[in-house]
Amino acid sequence: MTSTPITAPKTPAQKVTNPPMRHATFDLQTSDPAAPELPPIRRAMGDQPALTDYTPPPTAPKPAGVRTLVIKQAVPFLMTALVVFLLWEKVSGLDVMAIMNTVSTVKPQQWALAMLTTAGSFWAVGRYDSVLHAQLGTGISRAAARRSGIAAIGLSQFLGFGALTGTLIRWRMLPELTLWQAARLSAAVALSFLAGWAVVAACAVLIIQPDIPWMKTLAILAVSVAGGMAALSIFPPKPIVRWPWPSLRTMGTVVLLAAIDTVLAGLTLYILLPPQVLVDAGHLIAAYLFALGAGLVGATPGGVGPFEAMLASLLPTSVPLEPLLGAVIAYRIAYYGVPATVATVLIAIGPRGCNLSKEAKLTKTNASPFLSPQVERQVFAAPRAETNLLRTRDFSLLTNNAGHHVGLAAPIGQSLVMLSDPLDSNTSADEARLALSQTARAKFRMPAIYKCGAKMAASARRAGWQVIPTAEEAWLDPKSFTTDGASRRQLRRVLRKAQDAGVTVSEGGRVLPLADMDRVAQDWKSNRGGERGFSMGAYDRAYITCQRVFLAHKDDRLVAFITLHETRNEMTLDLMRNTSDAPDGTIQMLIVAALDAASTYGCPRVSLAAVPWSGDDTSPITAWLRQRFLRKSRHTGLKRFKASFGPNWETLYLAAPNRVALAVACMDIVRRVTAPPRPVRSNPMRASRFATHATLRLFGRRKR
Numbered sequence: 001m002t003s004t005p006i007t008a009p010k011t012p013a014q015k016v017t018n019p020p021m022r023h024a025t026f027d028l029q030t031s032d033p034a035a036p037e038l039p040p041i042r043r044a045m046g047d048q049p050a051l052t053d054y055t056p057p058p059t060a061p062k063p064a065g066v067r068t069l070v071i072k073q074a075v076p077f078l079m080t081a082l083v084v085f086l087l088w089e090k091v092s093g094l095d096v097m098a099i100m101n102t103v104s105t106v107k108p109q110q111w112a113l114a115m116l117t118t119a120g121s122f123w124a125v126g127r128y129d130s131v132l133h134a135q136l137g138t139g140i141s142r143a144a145a146r147r148s149g150i151a152a153i154g155l156s157q158f159l160g161f162g163a164l165t166g167t168l169i170r171w172r173m174l175p176e177l178t179l180w181q182a183a184r185l186s187a188a189v190a191l192s193f194l195a196g197w198a199v200v201a202a203c204a205v206l207i208i209q210p211d212i213p214w215m216k217t218l219a220i221l222a223v224s225v226a227g228g229m230a231a232l233s234i235f236p237p238k239p240i241v242r243w244p245w246p247s248l249r250t251m252g253t254v255v256l257l258a259a260i261d262t263v264l265a266g267l268t269l270y271i272l273l274p275p276q277v278l279v280d281a282g283h284l285i286a287a288y289l290f291a292l293g294a295g296l297v298g299a300t301p302g303g304v305g306p307f308e309a310m311l312a313s314l315l316p317t318s319v320p321l322e323p324l325l326g327a328v329i330a331y332r333i334a335y336y337g338v339p340a341t342v343a344t345v346l347i348a349i350g351p352r353g354c355n356l357s358k359e360a361k362l363t364k365t366n367a368s369p370f371l372s373p374q375v376e377r378q379v380f381a382a383p384r385a386e387t388n389l390l391r392t393r394d395f396s397l398l399t400n401n402a403g404h405h406v407g408l409a410a411p412i413g414q415s416l417v418m419l420s421d422p423l424d425s426n427t428s429a430d431e432a433r434l435a436l437s438q439t440a441r442a443k444f445r446m447p448a449i450y451k452c453g454a455k456m457a458a459s460a461r462r463a464g465w466q467v468i469p470t471a472e473e474a475w476l477d478p479k480s481f482t483t484d485g486a487s488r489r490q491l492r493r494v495l496r497k498a499q500d501a502g503v504t505v506s507e508g509g510r511v512l513p514l515a516d517m518d519r520v521a522q523d524w525k526s527n528r529g530g531e532r533g534f535s536m537g538a539y540d541r542a543y544i545t546c547q548r549v550f551l552a553h554k555d556d557r558l559v560a561f562i563t564l565h566e567t568r569n570e571m572t573l574d575l576m577r578n579t580s581d582a583p584d585g586t587i588q589m590l591i592v593a594a595l596d597a598a599s600t601y602g603c604p605r606v607s608l609a610a611v612p613w614s615g616d617d618t619s620p621i622t623a624w625l626r627q628r629f630l631r632k633s634r635h636t637g638l639k640r641f642k643a644s645f646g647p648n649w650e651t652l653y654l655a656a657p658n659r660v661a662l663a664v665a666c667m668d669i670v671r672r673v674t675a676p677p678r679p680v681r682s683n684p685m686r687a688s689r690f691a692t693h694a695t696l697r698l699f700g701r702r703k704r
Contacts, residue, residue, distance in 0.1 A: 098322040098323070098326070099322050099323075099325050099326045099329065100326065100329075101326070102274050102322065102323045102325075102326020102327060102329075102330070103326050103329050103330050103333075105274060106272055106274075106330050110271055110272055111334065113271045114268045114271045114272050114330075114331070114334040114335075115334060115338065117264045117265075117267045117268040117271065118264070118265075118268055118334055118335050118338065118339065120260065120264045121260070121261050121262075121264035121265045121268070121335070122150055122153075122154065122339055123260075124257040124258075124260040124261040124264070125149060125150055125153050125154075125257075125261055126145075126146035126147070126149045126150040127146060127149070127253075127257050128149055128153075128189050128192060128193060128254070128257055128261075129145040129146060129148060129149025129152075129170075129185075129189055130142045130145040130146050130149070131192070131250060131253055131254060131257070131444070132145075132185060132188045132189050132192060133145040133185070134250075134442055134443050134444060135188075135244075135246055135250055135443075135444075136184075136185065136188065136683075136685040137362070137364070137683050137685060137686060138176075138177065138181070138185070138685050138686060138687045139176075139356055139357055139361065139686060139687045140174060140176065140177075140355050140356065140357060140687050141355055141356065141357040141358065141359065142357070142359070142442065144173070144174065144351070144352075144355035145174075147173065147346060148169070148170050148173035148174050148355075149170075149189070150339075150342075150343065150346070151169055151173055151343040151346040151347050152165075152166045152169040152170045152173070152186070152343075153166070153189075153339075153343075154339035154340055154342060154343030154346075155169055155339075155340050155343040155344060155347065156169060157302055157336060157339075157340075158302060158336045158337070158339070158340035158343075159340075160302060162186070162190065163183070163186060163187070163190075166186040166189070166190075167179070167182045167183045167186045168182075169343075169347060170182040170185060170186060172347055172350065172351075173346070173347065173350070173351055173355075174351065174355050174687070175351060175355075175691065176354070176355050176356055176687035176688060176689055176691050177687055177691055178691045181684070181685055181687070181691070184684075184685065185685070192254050193254075193258060193261075194296065195226075195254065195255075195258075196254045196255045196257065196258025196259070197258050197262060197289070197292065197293065197296075198222045198225075198226075198293075199222060199223065199226045199255045199258070200255065200258050200259045200262055200263075200289065201219070201222070201262075201286075201289040201290060201293060202218070202219035202220070202221075202222035202223045202226075203219075203223070204285070204286045204289050205218075205219035205286065206219050206220075206223070208282055208283065208286045215290070226251075226255075229251065230248055230251060232245065233245055233246060233247060233248050233251060233413075233414070234248060234413075234414065236413070236671070238671075238674075238675055241413075241671050241672060241675035242533075242672070242675055245413075247411075247413070247414045247443075247444050247445050248414055249414070249444035249445065249446075250444040253444055262285075262288070262289055262292060263285055265288070265292070265335060266284060266285035266288035266289065267281070267285065268331055268334055268335050269284065269288055269327060269328065269331040269335075270284050270285065272327045272330040272331050272334065273323075273324075273327045274323045274326065274327060276320060276323050277319055277320065277323050277324055277327065278318075278319070279315055279316065279319060283315070284315070286314075287310075287311055287314035287315055288311065290310055290314055291303075291306075291307045291308075291310040291311035291314065292307065293310075294306040294307060294309070294310035295307035295310075302332065302336055307328075308325060308328055311324070311328070312324060354689060355687075356687060356689060358401065358403070359401055359438065359442065360398075360399065360400050360401050360434075360435040360436075360438035360439045360442070361399050361439055361442070362396035362397070362398060362399070362409060362411070362439060362443075363396055363397040363398075363399045363405065364396045364397075364682075364683060364686065365390060365393065365396070365397065366682070367393060367682040368393075368542065369391035369392070369393070369540070369542050369543045369545075369546050370391075370542070370546065371390065371391070375390075375397070375405070378405060378423060378424070379423075379567065380566075380567050380568055381424070381567065381568055381569075382423050382424070382567050382569070383421060383422075383425050383567075383569055384420050384421060384567070384569075384570065384572070384607075385564070385565035385566055385567045385569070385570045385571055385572035385607065386419065386420055386451075386535070386565060386572050386607075386609075387408060387420070387423060387565075387567065388546065388547070388565035388566070388567070388572075388574075389408065389419065389535065389537065389565070390408055391543055391546050392533075392537060392538065392540075392543065394410050394533060394534055394672075395408040395409065395410045395419060396408070396409060396410065397409075397423075398418060398423075398432070398435055398436060398439060399435070400431065400432075400434070400435035401435070401438075404424075404427070405423055405424075406422050406423055406424065406427045406431060406432045406435050407419070407420075407421075407422050407423050407427075407432050407435070407436070408420070408423065409436060409439065410534070410672075411443055411445055412534070412668045412669070412671075412672045413664070413667065413668030413671065413672070414445060414446055414664045414668060415440075415445055415446050415447070415448045415656075415661070415664055415665045415668045415669075416436065416439060416440035416443055416445040416446070416447050416448070417448045417449070417450050417665060417668070417669065418432070418436045418447070418448070418449045418450065418452075419450055419451060419535060420450070420451050420452055420453075420652075421452055421453050421455070421456050422456075428459075429455060429456045429459035429460070430459060430463070432456075433447075433449070433459065433460060433463065433465075436449065437657075446656065446657070446660075446661040446664060446665065447656065447657060447661070448654065448655065448656040448661060448662070448665035449653075449654065449655040449656075450470065450535065450654055450665070450669060451470060451471055451473075451535065451610060451652040451653075451654070452652060452653050452654075452655060453650070453652065453653075454650075454651070454653070456653070456655070457653035457655055460653075460655035461655075464657070465655045465656060465657050465658075466655065466656055466657070466658060466659055466661075466662045467653050467654070467655045468617065468619075468622060468653065468654050468662065469613040469615060469651050469652070469653055469654075470612070470613055470652055470653055470654040471610035471611065471612055471613050471651075471652040472610060472611055472612075472613055472639075472649050472650070472651055472652070473607055473608075473609065473610040473649070473650045473651075473652055474607070474608040474609070474610070474611070474642040474643070474645070474647035474648070474649060475570075475605055475606065475607045475608065475647055475648050475650060476595060476605070476606050476607075476608070476645060476647050476648070477604070477605065477606075478595045478596070478598040478599040478603060478604075478605075478606050479599050479604075481595050481599070481606075481645075483495065483592065485646060487646035488644065488645065488646045490644045491588060491644040491645060491646075493585075494584050494585030494588050494644075495585050495588055495589055495592065496585070497583060497584045497585045498583050498584065498585030498586050498588070498589045499585075499589075501554060501583035501585075502554055502555065503552055503553070503554050503559070503582075503583055503585075503586050503589060504552070504553050504554075505550060505551065505552045505553075505589050505590050505593045506550070506551055506553075506593075507548070507549070507550055507551075507593070507597055508548075508549030508550065508551050508561070512544070512545065512549060513551070513558060514541055516557075516558040517539075517541075517544070517558065517561055517577075518541075519558070519579075520558055520559065520560065520561060520577050520578065520579050521539040521577050523578075523579045523580060524577040524578060524579070525539075527580055532673055532674065533672060533673060533674075533675055534669065534672040534673045534675075535669075535673060536673060537563070537574040537575050539575060539577065544563050544575065547563040547564055547565060547566065547574060547575075548563065548564040548566050548571060548594065548597070549561060549562075549563050550562050550563075550564075550590045550593050550594050550597075551590075552578075552582070552586045552587075552589065552590050554582070554583065554586075559578060559579050559581065559582040559583075559586060560576075560577065560578035560579065560582045560586045560587055560590060561575075561577055561578075561590070562574075562575060562576050562577075562587065562590045562591065562594065563575040564594055564606075566603075569604065569605065570603065570604065570605040570606065570607055571594065571598050571603050571605075571606050571607070572606075572607040572609055573591065573594075573606075573607065573608050573609045574609070576590075588644070588645075591608070591645070594606065608642045608645065608647055609642075610652055611635050611638050611639045611642060612626070612629060612630055612635045613626075613651065613652075614626075614630060614635060614639075619659065619663070621663045622662070622663060622666060625663065625666040625667060625670060626666070628670065629666075629670045629673075654666070654669075
């Protein structure tokens, strides 16, 4: 049995000799005087459908500024006064000369060793900031983040009032941040240090087992909370899958840095102890950790008062108080005074050129599917049309050290996943993989490549990566496509059903029936249990105006529509939405119409998108994850649907550096694909070269 191809009806406005593709370079010019006048609706780009009833995202609240920071210092000021009042009687009875004599008897080699441990501690201190900059996605380089962190903590711990002084110092050192961003960064650094300190102190208590019952209870609680946070990072519940949750490596790095920082700081105090203070290093460091916590909770400048009181109470009663306090003063000179001097010099010198990172990184596009003309041209020239998933804002542009966009990538869970092949056909697989690995390392995640072609997979395998098949992509040549042939018998049958039911199809024009499309999408969503995400598009008014749209009507009522990604090289099926009462064969009729239109436009390839690969896995973990995903994806019916078009099949692959990274990437992708999309928000912490006005840059404006 044979059948003639179904041609999508075209309105008079669509009957052109060579219709331009929606995102061709010349479509980006919106000021063409010859362009017809459009209704009073948003005109995003020349040939795009108009976006009606579009509500822009809410603007961010205005920052509170310096006044809020100053108000926050009232608590530390009052706490300082309270500590002085409570300890005045006890302090007034101490032998000040004995304390100062202890300081004067510190030997040169003790000072030298103390400075070495202080330097090691501040090496870790600077990296707190670089970890938080990576987590918050500020775009500041790691070197600049470390330098500003050392300067901020070095001086603020000496002056006290850390929220205010740390914010102002970071703002001075990083003019690419606003004052509000610097305040949020300072708060994030402080909270991350407190979390890391709590875990380190808890481990110290559980190891040393001091004879203080409440300490052990608090330690068990702290370790339990840390374990719960780690579990949420690895196995997040569905509602929080899309939260910017820190990866396990980020958490582990913060705890490790806190351990290095605090243990070396405690060792600095131990080195400066006089001979008459007999206490072992482990006991002193454990006591130091809790004394440090008391100083932080007390919020006094440098922890003065609460720190000394807690330290003395946790050490044996045989330890003489004056020599101990003398060692604490020497410790404050080495650990507070010297770093404060260095920090002052760094602050006086100020930022050295532009602090924005020039390393491989993720470049986030605007919180809108409408890209800049430069990115539009690059997306339109990409080998795979799925590159248009950049418009979903789940993905960012993967940028190499030279500043070239080499692919699409997204941080999900413990992984940094690159989608498909390189963005530019001239970009080598090795270059894209190197940029991915460098960016993943900077973001404390494991790299992975999802749905890449055979060439990229072979390159990864040669580099020692683990590679497994993950999907099968169905594609057609629109010029040679016909509904004839035994392999398309089922397709012809359902097409006749749609024709007999009176379904008509057409390509969407500039003005889409968005209200009707909303109704169809909502009906589909109610019947299917919700939208998917990540590598699968989700219905959004702004998003679909950047795609080829085909509409199906029955009795002048919209019953279904499909959308396709488009580049110079191919069109790829994205959304398929229909109402519950749409006749059988409606979606197939829309796809046939899209194939006919692609042939008319000269598009060389139409992809029906991919279905999950359903072969056998050698790894039991990978096999379990694949079966879990197959159950959720309804792959059997989807593959039967696409096979009815008699397509060509291309195997796509998942690649990662090792088996652990491969299994983790599988889990992360499954969770993200099946998680509900969340509203798109811009990153409020993203640094900008012009964030701080030149007149507010201290010590003059520097050349960039």
